[in-house]
Amino acid sequence: MKAKLKIPLQILLMALLLFCAVFSGAQAKTAQLRYYAVDVGQGDCSLFVLPNGxxxxxxxxxxxxxxQTVRxxxxxxxxxxxxxxxxxxxxxxIGGMKELLSAFPVGKIWDSGYNHGSRVQRDFYRAIKDGKIAFGRPKRGFSENFGDVRVDVLGPAKLLKNTDSDANNNGLVLLVTYGDISFLITGDMEREERRTLEPLPQATVLKAAHHGSRNGTDGNMLRELSPEIIILSYARGNSYGHPHKExxxxxREAGVRRFDTADGTVKLRTDGKGITFERKRVVK
Known part of the structure; x- marks a missing residue:
């Protein structure tokens, strides 16, 4: 007859605590936010995959x-x-919005509220209405939490008229924050809108305004924001000359690490404390 093995209660408790610690550590390791500045040619598309899915x-x-964007x-x-x-x-x-709305169920939509009157915008609004999708036009001061991620609406702050591009200068500007890491998404904001949002908050990652146009990002803005990484979204050889040499x-003078979607989709990961990147080439 075999003797029964008796394990002291203290050892069982210690083993259970160790298991819980290891399991929690594994969970913490996987609690990452993934960010993609998608290569869509001469245009813009960002994807955030949040820690809560x-x-x-x-x-x-x-x-x-x-x-191609949907794929x-x-x-x-x-x-x-x-x-x-x-x-x-x-x-x-927004040219790809209609295709995107056909491909995925969408929970809610935020729109700048600026009426451009184009066929593409009309198609977009019609698809929203047909899909009965929740729709809002948030302004400066609005924020919403998505799990542990906070999205703050920095702009528009007020309606701007008679600028070089009113559509650009009445656009949504967002700050996406996870822990100590933040992403400033500026759309095609130009100087006129930027003046209404000052002072802008410091950000770890700056999605450069207006595809690297001289009226979107300059040395003063870089000094104010102190980003670690800047991303320029554009197609190589585009007719606008993006990014502008200025x-x-x-x-370069600010010493910010630069990535261009012209080299392919930019991929970043963060656990809320540090940030890592996956790119074939870093533009110097």
Missing amino acids: QNIVIDAGPEKNAK YLKSCGVKRVDLLVATHPHEDH VVKAI
Whole structure:
């Protein structure tokens, strides 16, 4: 007859505590936010995959690359978009919206509220109405939490008229924060809107305004924000000359690490404390 093995209660408790600590540590390791500045050609699209599994998509790139954009989002594991944001109504930012709305269920939509009157914007609004999707036009001061991630609306602060581009200068500007790490998403904000939002908060990652245009990002802005990383979204050889040489020089002088979607989708990860990146090439 075999003797029964008796394990003291204290050892069992210690083993249980050790297991819980290891399990909690494993969970903490996987609690990461993933950010993608998607290569959509000459346009803009950002994807945030949040630690709780929710997805935020900001802009959807141009219409001609819409199917490719949707395929890429699916390859990132996106099956539902919890928040879809249209920073402003230019085609290179909302041209892919109709395709995206056909491909994914969408929880809610935030829109700048600026009426451009274009066919692309009308199609976008019609798709929202047909899908009976919750729709809002948040302004400066509004914020919402998505699990441990906070999204603050910094702009628009007020209606601007008679600027070089009223659509750009009445766009949504968002600060996405997870722990100590923040992402400033500026759309095509130009100097006029920026003046209404000053002082802007410091940010770990800056999605450069207006594809690296001289009227979007300058040395003063970089000194104010002190970003560790700046991302420029544009297509190589574009007719606008993006990024403008003045912006490239300012970034270099500020010593900010730069990534360009012209080299492919930019991929970042953060646990809320530090940030890592996955890129084939870092632009110097």
